[in-house]
Amino acid sequence: MYRSLLTPLLLLSMTLSASAQSTATTRPASTAQPSKDEAAIRQLMAAQVDAWNKGNLDAFMKGYWNNDSLIFIGKSGPSYGYHQALANYKKNYNGPDQMGKLFFDLLKVKRLSGDYYFVIGKWFLKRKVGDIGGIYTLLFHKINGQWRIVVDHTS
Numbered sequence: 001m002y003r004s005l006l007t008p009l010l011l012l013s014m015t016l017s018a019s020a021q022s023t024a025t026t027r028p029a030s031t032a033q034p035s036k037d038e039a040a041i042r043q044l045m046a047a048q049v050d051a052w053n054k055g056n057l058d059a060f061m062k063g064y065w066n067n068d069s070l071i072f073i074g075k076s077g078p079s080y081g082y083h084q085a086l087a088n089y090k091k092n093y094n095g096p097d098q099m100g101k102l103f104f105d106l107l108k109v110k111r112l113s114g115d116y117y118f119v120i121g122k123w124f125l126k127r128k129v130g131d132i133g134g135i136y137t138l139l140f141h142k143i144n145g146q147w148r149i150v151v152d153h154t155s
Helices: 003-021 036-053 057-063 082-092
Strands: 071-074 077-080 101-113 116-126 132-143 146-154
Touching: 036 057, 036 101, 036 116, 036 146, 057 082, 071 082, 077 082
Parallel strands: 071 146
Antiparallel strands: 071 077, 101 116, 116 132, 132 146
């Protein structure tokens, strides 16, 4: 079932290794316009923030691959499948006080191939019950013409 993700995960591993060897700590300044695919990924992530901030986890999850092979890696380790990821979000963010207001800071959006992108970013939740945040890495795959998150590692 997970064999189809082995090649992109290998590419992701090589990208992470190359990124770890870099000493740059800030985003490079760029005046280039993002590609159509990168713009679509950025738009998808902006829609996720909007859905989250409206308290709509079902709409937030539209950015993920609706498949049993979706991989989500969080503080408890890996979990598999779209429905499990949605259930975990609904369990851990079960109301406005828990959800708060979401902010993403995209640090790197890197094309790996015509069908894969790798994203590194920071997330932050401004909440009444206490602010939290961390780092995420996402592997996007173009499936049936639509970009979807197939691997999410959030810490």
